[in-house]
Amino acid sequence: MIQLFRVSKYFGVIAALKDATIRIRKGEFVFVTGPSGAGKTTLLRLMFGAEKPTEGQILINGINLGRVGGSRLDFLRRQIGFVFQDFKLLHRRTVLQNVALASEVGGEKWTTTRKKTHQLLRAVGLTAKEHAYPLELSGGEQQRVAIARAMVNDPLILLADEPTGNLDPEITRDIMILFRSINLRGTTVVVATHNKELLRNTDQRVLFLQNGMIHE
Amino acid sequence: MRLWLYYFKHAFESILGNRLIYFISTGTISISLLLFAAFVLISANFNNWAKSWEKSLSLSVYLENGTDAQEKDEIAKAIERVDGAEIKAFISKEKALKDLAETLGSQVGLLEGLTKNPLPASYEVIFRNRELSREELKNIKKSLEKVKGVDEVQYSEQWLERIEGFIYFSRILGLIVGGLLCLAVLFIVTNTIKLAIYARREEIEICKLVGATDWFVKIPFLLEGAIQGIFGALIALSVLFFSYSMFRVRTIQLFGLPVMDVTFLNAGQYVLVVFLGLTLGLLGSFVAIGRFFKF
Ligand SMILES: Nc1ncnc2c1ncn2[C@@H]1O[C@H](COP(=O)(O)OP(=O)(O)OP(=O)(O)O)[C@@H](O)[C@H]1O
Ligand SMILES: [Mg+2]
Numbered sequence: 001m002i003q004l005f006r007v008s009k010y011f012g013v014i015a016a017l018k019d020a021t022i023r024i025r026k027g028e029f030v031f032v033t034g035p036s037g038a039g040k041t042t043l044l045r046l047m048f049g050a051e052k053p054t055e056g057q058i059l060i061n062g063i064n065l066g067r068v069g070g071s072r073l074d075f076l077r078r079q080i081g082f083v084f085q086d087f088k089l090l091h092r093r094t095v096l097q098n099v100a101l102a103s104e105v106g107g108e109k110w111t112t113t114r115k116k117t118h119q120l121l122r123a124v125g126l127t128a129k130e131h132a133y134p135l136e137l138s139g140g141e142q143q144r145v146a147i148a149r150a151m152v153n154d155p156l157i158l159l160a161d162e163p164t165g166n167l168d169p170e171i172t173r174d175i176m177i178l179f180r181s182i183n184l185r186g187t188t189v190v191v192a193t194h195n196k197e198l199l200r201n202t203d204q205r206v207l208f209l210q211n212g213m214i215h216e
Numbered sequence: 217m218r219l220w221l222y223y224f225k226h227a228f229e230s231i232l233g234n235r236l237i238y239f240i241s242t243g244t245i246s247i248s249l250l251l252f253a254a255f256v257l258i259s260a261n262f263n264n265w266a267k268s269w270e271k272s273l274s275l276s277v278y279l280e281n282g283t284d285a286q287e288k289d290e291i292a293k294a295i296e297r298v299d300g301a302e303i304k305a306f307i308s309k310e311k312a313l314k315d316l317a318e319t320l321g322s323q324v325g326l327l328e329g330l331t332k333n334p335l336p337a338s339y340e341v342i343f344r345n346r347e348l349s350r351e352e353l354k355n356i357k358k359s360l361e362k363v364k365g366v367d368e369v370q371y372s373e374q375w376l377e378r379i380e381g382f383i384y385f386s387r388i389l390g391l392i393v394g395g396l397l398c399l400a401v402l403f404i405v406t407n408t409i410k411l412a413i414y415a416r417r418e419e420i421e422i423c424k425l426v427g428a429t430d431w432f433v434k435i436p437f438l439l440e441g442a443i444q445g446i447f448g449a450l451i452a453l454s455v456l457f458f459s460y461s462m463f464r465v466r467t468i469q470l471f472g473l474p475v476m477d478v479t480f481l482n483a484g485q486y487v488l489v490v491f492l493g494l495t496l497g498l499l500g501s502f503v504a505i506g507r508f509f510k511f
Pocket of ligand 1: 043194
């Protein structure tokens with residue numbers, strides 16, 4: 001599903017990712033961990049086509065990211081859910097509209113959009129706040145809006161960058177169960193985190209990142 | 217259809233949500249279009265005026281000496297058969313002499329030595345509801361000169377040349393000034409809309425990140441541009457109409473030239489201004505957003 005072949009990413013002289021070769025199969029659940037500045041966000045953004053690799057090739061669902069652009073990339077992105085570390089919510093739109101946006105851009109039927117949106121807001125426990133604006137929410141609530149938006153399209157791939165950074169242990173557990181359940185329905189999930197708790201009792205595959213180097 | 221509803225909804229929402237910016241850019245469009253509409257108003261009035269000069273063009277049909285009453289009638293009939301022609305006056309030999317004496321004023325003594333009246337009688341002919349080209353005038357002159365009893369047909373070549381020159385000049389000037397105004401308006405509109413879009417670059421970026429196509433992001437902006445353009449045009453027209461109503465003078469007379477009637481824009485010109493507003497708004501946001509997407 002996700003293949004990186006000898007991928008490097010440099011920001012000037014800083015190597016955020018060095019010679020990474022990774023293969024993630026369909027339906028896998030993978031954690032990416034490592035200290036701050038190790039290159040976790042960079043790795044996820046590369047998989048999303050939001051960043052171009054300096055060297056190497058990236059294949060997502062058989063599509064070479066280096067060779068697509070424009071509408072093909074847009075189409076691919078609609079099949080990938082991304083939880084951004086900084087949420088990236090539209091401040092002028094309500095919680096409901098923010099989550100619905102990801103569904104609307106795909107030209108989804110309105111009734112389907114509404115159903116899925118409500119279903120996900122319930123899953124992340126934000127039904128009561130659906131008409132609030134992002135800036136009226138706490139950090140953890142905004143994070144849950146971002147999570148709901150990433151999952152509204154039933155994506156093939158879910159890339160979550162530090163999705164539980166602002167959540168208390170209780171909600172963190174709920175969110176992880178949510179991720180696990182979408183994974184069980186076939187979505188490939190990649191979660192970047194430096195939360196050691198999450199990794200403690202897991203039998204999932206873990207990628208360690210240190211100074212841009214990958215260790216399984 | 218449902219998607220267009222979505223586009224319109226978001227276009228209106230974002231106009232309401234960014235009131236100040238849209239107020240400024242719609243205001244800019246209004247002022248620019250007001251200039252343009254005022255220019256159209258003034259040049260249209262000048263054009264009408266110049267055309268009325270053409271209508272004031274007159275023809276003198278001089279009769280041969282010793283034409284009898286029946287021939288005179290025949291000539292009058294021949295003149296009236298010409299499309300649009302109308303006899304303003306018959307000037308007899310005596311009247312012509314009297315007129316000449318009046319024009320001479322103190323030098324009237326020059327006429328004293330005359331034993332017989334040397335001036336011919338003439339018909340003064342004017343044209344109503346008809347614009348004449350030089351070629352048509354030439355043909356009329358030729359055909360009237362064939363009528364028995366007509367000595368010569370005269371019109372002022374110089375007068376005609378001056379009118380045509382003026383109309384030509386005012387058209388060229390109109391095109392240049394109008395074109396420059398359009399460019400200036402486009403430039404201003406593009407830049408204001410670019411500011412408005414720049415203020416929302418994060419929104420565009422996020423839409424792109426969740427997989428929106430370029431058009432999905434662009435169309436609401438284009439609609440906003442179009443709405444602003446139409447509103448701007450309507451405001452400009454209202455202001456212009458209000459000023460026109462305040463300006464009470466309806467006729468202007470300068471240097472003994474024909475009277476200039478001041479009229480407001482006609483339906484076609486209304487549509488032109490609104491259409492221009494629409495085009496400018498659309499084009500402005502298209503250019504602005506096109507540049508944005510390259511970054
Ligand atoms: N746009 C950028 N321009 C320049 N340098 C960048 C950019 N993005 C990331 N970097 C650098 O690349 C390195 C890896 O950054 P990255 O954001 O991937 O780390 P991270 O593992 O996600 O860290 P954190 O756990 O704090 O989120 C850092 O040294 C960072 O300074
Ligand atoms: Mg990060």
